[in-house]
Structures are given as C-alpha cells and as structure tokens.
Amino acid sequence: MDLRFGDSKPTDEERAAVDALLGPPESSWEGADRSDADLRWARGGRAARDRRDLLLPGLHALNDRVGWISEGGLDYLCRRLTVPPSEAYGVATFYAMFSVRPRPATVLHVCTDLACAAAGAPKLCEAAEARLGPGSGVKVERAPCLGLCERAPAALVIRAGESARPAFEDEVRSGPKGGPGAQLPGNGFEKGRRGRRTAVCAPATPDTAVQAATTPENAPEEPAAALAVPQAPDPRLLLLGRVGTVDPAGLDDYRAHGGYTALRRAFALGPAGVIREVTDSGLLGRGGAAFPTGRKWQATASQPDHPHYLVCNADESEPGTFKDRVLMEGDPYALVEAMTVAAYATGARHGYLYLRGEYPRALVRMEHAITQARARGLLGDDILGQGFSFDLEIRRGAGAYICGEETALFNSIEGFRGEPRSKPPFPVEKGLFGRPTVANNVETLVNVLPILTLGAQAYAAIGTGASTGPKLFCVSGSVARPGIYELPFGATLGELLTLAGVRDGLRAVLLGGAAGGFVRPDELDIPLTFEGTREAGTTLGSGVVMAFDDTVPLPRLLLRIAEFFRDESCGQCVPCRVGTVRQEEALHRIAARTGADAAADITLLREVGRAMRDASICGLGQTAWNAVESAIDRLGAYE
Structure with missing residues (x-):
C-alpha cells in the first residue's frame, strides 16, 4: 500500500x-x-x-x-x-456537502430541485447571491433536494466552527434520571459537539434566507413535524398516529401510546415467529424496489456466517421524498423499536442508521432517542431481560443520491466511495463488511410495528391482495395542502390529490420522483398500488406525488431532472456516466425547439435511454430516462 x-x-x-x-x-x-x-x-x-x-x-x-x-x-x-x-x-470529493477547496465557514444551501424550482428557487438564489456578496463570509450553493418539499422553496444554512455544547443538548442527550428527557428545541438552529451550527429556512424568502445565513441563531422557528402531516393528529393512522400527539423527546410518552408493545410481542413469538408474521403480512419494501420484506429477513437469518448486520437506509434523496424525515422527527422511538425487532428476527447484534446529512433536526432527535433507549435498557445488553443484545449507531451521509442504493450505502459506511457493487453476491449473503446484512428503509421498518400489534392477518386485510397495509405518500407541488399522507393501498391518485387540494390548471403529475414517470390529468383514476401503477405504465416508487400546473414550464422541469442524474451519477459504469451527460446535452439542444426540429434529438434520447436502462449497474442509470420518456410519450412535451 x-x-x-x-x-x-x-x-x-x-x-x-x-x-x-x-x-x-x-x-x-x-x-x-x-x-x-x-x-x-x-x-x-x-x-x-x-x-x-x-x-x-x-x-x-x-x-x-x-x-x-x-x-x-x-x-x-x-x-x-x-x-x-x-x-x-x-x-x-465524492460527496456534495464536502469541499476540498477553501470556502467560507458559512454555506447557504438553496434547493433548486423540482418542487423548489417550481416555487421560485432560481430567483431566490439570485437574490441571495446579490445580497450576500464576497465580503459577507457566506457562500451560496445550489443544492439538490433538501427533503423539505412540503415547504418549498427551502434553504439550509451550515456554519462550521467550534462551539460549546449548549445546555439543552446536555439535557437532551441524557435526560432526567429515569425520566423521558428534556423538550427538544423547536427551531431549526442546532449546535453541539460536532462544532457546526445549522438552520433550516423553509419556505424561504430572500430576507429569511439572508437572515438565517448571517445570524443562524435568529433563524425563523422551524415548524413542528406534525405540520407536515395534514391528517394529524389522528390516532387512527397506523404509521403517523403518534406524530403531533406524542412528545418526540419523551420515551415514557411513547410507551404510554403503545410504544414497545411490538417488541414485547416479538420476544413472545421468537425470531422465527416474527419472520413468519412479517412474511404472512405481505409487507413489501417501501423504498421503491418492493421486495418482500419477510423473504429478505429469512434469507439473512438463515446465513451461517456471523456476525449479521442491520442497516436502516434513511438517506432518502429522491426529489420529492421527505416521509422518512417526518417519521424520524415526529416519532423517533418508533424507528428505534422497529430496528430492534428487525435485529432480533435476523440475528443482528449491531445496526447502523445511515441518515441524510441534510437532516439536522432528525439527527438530534434520533441521537436523543437512541441515548434514552440505551439508558433505559431498551438497547444494549439483555434488552428487557430477554438475553438479547443489540445496539445501533448513526452514520451521517454527506449528499450523495447514489448512497440510497444499498450496496453503495455499505461502501459509504465502510469508508469507500459510495459506488454500487455488482450482484451477486447479494447483501443477505455478503453485505456490510462482507457479512450477511438486512437493509430496509425507515417506512418499511416502521410498518413492522403494526404488523406485530395487529397481527399479520389484520394487517394484510388493509390495502389490496398484492399491496398490503398502509402507504405514505409525499405530496408536493401545485397543491393547497402539501405534506405526508397515509392511505391504504388501493386509493386512487385522484382521491389523494383531492385530499391535498390540487389546484386548477393541473398539467401533469410525477409519480415516483425523478426516477418515476409522468401521468396526465385524465389518468387520476390510477390505483396507488405497486401492481396498479405498473399496469398503467408508470411506477409508485417510494411514494412521491408531485403535481404541476400549467404555470410550470415542462421542458425546464425535464432539463432539471437530467441535470440531477448527471450530477448524481457515481461514474462507475460507462452507460450511466456517459448516458446522463448525453441526455442532458440533447435536452439543452431541444429546450427552445419543438416539433420536427427536435425529432433527431428525441430519437437520440430514446437510444441513450435504452442503453442506460439495459446496461447500467444500478437503478440510477436504469431509471434516469423514465421521467423524460414518459413526458415525451404521455404528455407530448416537445410537440
């Protein structure tokens, strides 16, 4: 070496x-x-x-x-x-949040992705840059999606430097002895042992963005997570029922509202019984791939090689996705409990929560929940006196969409570039550190709790035969009430948009985020199930639903999608590395041309798209052409 x-x-x-x-x-x-x-x-x-x-x-x-x-x-x-x-x-140099060149200690990250772009992010960037000149000590950076789509346009301030740990953080990390812990701060200003200060500004205006960048301690108070859930508070909701009702810092409050009932039932069933319940429930992965969760758990648990690892993928970076952030901010103990159940079922003794670097509040909430659970005997050795030991730690991402792919995430944790691995071997055989690993996203894991408390049969009765249980949908764009909605599988797209208050002049709906596809306003009867969207020629993905009215220029939207995939490609394989660049170049050429003048470039786009779909190593390249293709074929974007 x-x-x-x-x-x-x-x-x-x-x-x-x-x-x-x-x-x-x-x-x-x-x-x-x-x-x-x-x-x-x-x-x-x-x-x-x-x-x-x-x-x-x-x-x-x-x-x-x-x-x-x-x-x-x-x-x-x-x-x-x-x-x-x-x-x-x-x-x-792989991660967008790091810099190997000198820059000011304060960086204002302004989201320029789909929802924020439609809400005026480009003008916000220009205004902020004009007011924060070279002498301000602030650098303005155009950022991909910050996971704040329900409050677009969004900005995130990060100020580097050493700072003393404030009193609230000491209390939040330890809490009164035997008590639920102190109330967590309500605004977006966080500081602590890492020496950085952050402030979330959303929805942002030039005034609030500049104020947050220059004096983050005076940033406007960040809304509670419950405001991202228009249905809250509603105890009938299986996944979001505690958001807005339970103190996210209070372990006793969580337990008073049904917390740790699922873990106790898991111990009563035994590991094989838990896997059987999850399998019988029909739970499919909620990250987009829709792989049967019970089968994944069973495959990991049966591996003779040890140790086994559990990884929670909380690096949701798909433009339009923010459901995992809301769950972690509003109900953090639910994720800790769900990870403990998953570890017990699969024989894991150590887990990792890979958390988006752009989620400062979720980081504080999850750190506090883990610390409190450990202090109360719900993590660590001999959990609840059952002889089972499990602990977990948080690893922060640093701005790389590709790390949402599970093997790229493993490489990131191990200290390598976040590039996907070839399969086989699959993670259940050789995953993190070359050991059997089960990887699920936040929503998938949290679904395990109602499966155990209700029973597999009752859970499977919700939704449809092939898509069981409730589903979280991230609704943003041209709607009156953007946010997270919990609906049973089988509800139609029109019913969801009616709940969210879709505006007049609806032009298109993007399902599944940048990796998904567009549908027309006359296709709102599509059932929101994995099989229903597949039959309709689109995808449900992770549950992104972005509505765009006729004031949003569609060609500019498609160009932003192409820019996103060009920036986020890891560059490991040629079809994706070259194809995403060629796709963006072709869209630039036809941005101001339509009809016959664009025909040659549209033909080129189709050829490049097929090559990426057929030959790319991972899902990023395989889906980079989806939204553009659907816009051309279903919406007639360049006619």
Missing part, C-alpha cells in the same frame, strides 16, 4: 477535530511527536486499518470544524486511519 503523504501539516483546529473523534495518536506513525520507541517498532497499523469505517465520520469532523477539508487535515486523518491519501481524496 503506497500512502504517499504530502508535506502539508494540519492546523491545530484540524488536529483537534480528528483527535476528538479518534482519540489522541499513540505514536508518531499516527501523527504524534516522535519518540525513541517509535524507531524500534511501528504501532497501530492493523488496528488503524480496522477503523477504515471511521473515514466518513472523520471527514465530517474536519468539514464541521473548519468548513472545508484541507490537504493537511486530510493527510492527518489518513495517518490516523492508515488510509492512502489518494483514496481518501476520492471519498472526500
């Missing part, structure tokens, strides 16, 4: 940031002062290599403290972990 460290030295801040994560270095081989003992033997190499998975947290530590990752800081982190700097540089 050729390390090839440079001559650059870390600053005191960078050294302190890394040491706070890894502890002080033990020898000069790791960056400490040289001693005579270090000339006789090298220490820490193998142990350091075993900590390769701390590379991503280390990059976060540097970026959070300084605002960017310098050569000296990167070299010091690489010495501590015995990682070649070239590899670490490849990882650092």
